[in-house]
Amino acid sequence: MELQELKRYARHHDNFEIRVIGHAGSRCYQVELEDMEGERASLTQRGKPMLFRALDDVYLELKRAGIHRAYLVQFVANDEMIGRAPHYHDPLSSYIPLVF
Helix, strand or coil: CEHHHHHHHHHHCCCEEEEEEEECCCCCEEEEEEECCCCEEECEECCEECEECCHHHHHHHHHHCCCCEEEEEEECCCCCCCCCCCCCCCCCCCCEEEEC
16 A cells, blocks of 8 residues: 555545554564455555654654554564464564554
C-alpha cells in the first residue's frame, strides 16, 4: 500500500490497526495496516517495502497520513534458534501502544 493509498484509506475507514514492526538487533522499522477482515498490507514506496531508520520518521509519515495511533511490535531474532516457529504476522510479543 502506497502512502497516498494509506491517506485515502484512513480518511474513509476508522476501524483498522497500524503496526510499526521492528526486529530485535535491527534499527529499521516497517509499517503494516490490518483491516477488520484480517487483510494486511505493508506500506510501500514505488512498489517496494518502505523502511524507516527511526521511530521519529515513522511518526512523521503517519501523522502526514492523518494517523495518530499505532502499535509497536518487536520481534525477537532468535525465535527460530530456540525451536519456536517464527510468527512474523502473529507475534508472540505484546503490542506497545504509540500515540503521536
